[in-house]
Amino acid sequence: MEHYPFLFINITLIVGCIALAVVFLTLPLPQTETLNKYRISLRFLAGGYITMAIVKVLVMVFNLSLVNIISLDTLMTASLQATLFVLSLIILINPRFVTKNYLYKQLAPVFVLTILYMIFCSIWGNVQIHSIAELIRYKFHPVIIIRELFLFYYIFQLFYLTRLFFRQAELFGSEMDNYFSECSSACLPWIKYSFYAAFSVGIGALLSCFMFADSWIFIFTVIYTLFYLGFGIYYIQYPSKFIYIEPAIYPQSSFADKASNNKKRLVWDELKNKIIxxxxxxxxxxxxxDMAQYLKIGRTTLSTFINNEEGMNFNLWITSLRIEEAKNLFANYPDYSLTQISELIGYSEPSNFSRQFKLITNESPSVWRQTCQLESANYRNN
Known part of the structure; x- marks a missing residue:
């Protein structure tokens, strides 16, 4: 009979997975084409959550033993989960990247190895490994070779999905920087945190191929229970954020973009002077x-001007202009507080202003103002 803590955490996971699966399938969404990939990801997540609940019920009811080094069940579940969660996160930041063909390519090795494992088991029988010594002894057994191959594939998969996610996150960050002047909330930091959590669970699953102590099983169960519940809760909140970032992810071509190519005398200096x-x-x-509409040109045209002529993205360019304005305000209005200065130059949060100021000048606003005041005092004395 399971200890009460094990029983409680498993029941929590089962109930939570079923409840979230229902939410995934019934979540009301705006009928927009841009959310189609998100709708599909919700269905896949619902399937994954229901599967996890069923597996947990079977383990509890039949008291299934998980003491089997490099268990194919563990590896297959971990591999499918890694693919499911990482691609679900990528869909949020680059919906066009994940296609059916790409998904099939990711799942193909898992199914091939699983089928080979089943064939080999029918021929040579399944081998239960309970210690490293037994693993070394049977390392060339055909069934064990398949499990070892699956283990190496899973390790490769963790590295591949990590690289893939950060590459897509970097592209997403560039898109946000090219659209927003302040993108701390638009960049959806919880997506990265969710990936870190998913990666930690993936590493935990890898360790579970070799560790079977009750304490470790309980700790790992608690970790992935919290992950499943937290991931689901945050994931269903995405539509409210998507409204904000949709124009950056799906830029709309406009007549101004097409017409601007014919304006031979349109020069960046004129536009820049108007903005300043x-x-x-x-x-x-x-x-x-907003700025493109204000200048009556296309967004793509403006972005191209800033990137090519200023050598930076929209976010960094706006930040540099604001910091220069802040320097002038510090010099001319020494009694103004940091909060007042940050509001005057367009920042909603003083902490964000301080962070951006230090990014541009390598000094905090307070230090820079003190230096400015000291130089001003020395100038007056001389």
């Missing part, structure tokens, strides 16, 4: 779409 003279860059929450 009107101090449009100080508008709180300004994004590239």
């Amino acid at each position: 003279d009107d101090k449009y860059y100080l508008k709180p929450g300004v994004n590239i779409e």
Whole structure:
């Protein structure tokens, strides 16, 4: 009979998985084509969560033993989970990347190895390994070779999916920087945190191929229970954030973009002077779409000008202009607080202003202002 803590955490996982699966399948979404991939990911997640609940029920009811080194069941479950969760996260930041063909390619090795394992088991019989010594003894057994291959594939998969996720996250960050002047919330930091959690669970699953102590099993069960519940809760909140980032992910081509190619005398200096003279860059929450409409040109045209002529993305360019404005305010209005300065140059949070100021100048606003005041005092004395 299971100890009460094991029983409690397993029941929590089962109930939580079933409840979230129902939410995934019934979540009301706007009828927009841009959320199609998200809808599909919800169905896959629902299937994954229901599968986890069923597996847990079977383990509890039939008291199935998991003491089997490099268990194919553990590896197959871990591999499918890694693919499911990482691709579900990538869909949130780059919906066009994940296609059916790509998904099939990711799943093909898992199914091939599983089929080979079943064939080999029918021929040579399944081998239960309970210690490293037994693993060494049977390392060339055909069934064990398949499990070892699966283990190496899973390790490769962890590295591959990690590299893939961070590459897509970097591209997503560039898209956000090219659209928003402040993208701390738009960049959806919880997606990265979710990946770190998923990766930790993946490493835990790898360790579970060799560790069977009750304490470890309980700790790992608690970890992935919290992960499953937390991941699901955050994932269903994505539509409310998507409304904010949709224009950056799915830029709409406009007549202005097409027409701007025919404006031979359109030069960046004129546009830049208009932005600076009107101090449009100080508008709180300004994004590239707003600025393009203000200048009456296309968003792509404006982005190209900034990237090519200024050598930086939209976010960094706006930040540099704001920091220069902050320097002027520090010099001319020494009594203004950091909060007042940050509001005047368009930042909603003083902490964000301080962080961006240090990024550009390598000094905090307080240190820079003190230096400025000291230089001013020395100048007056001389």
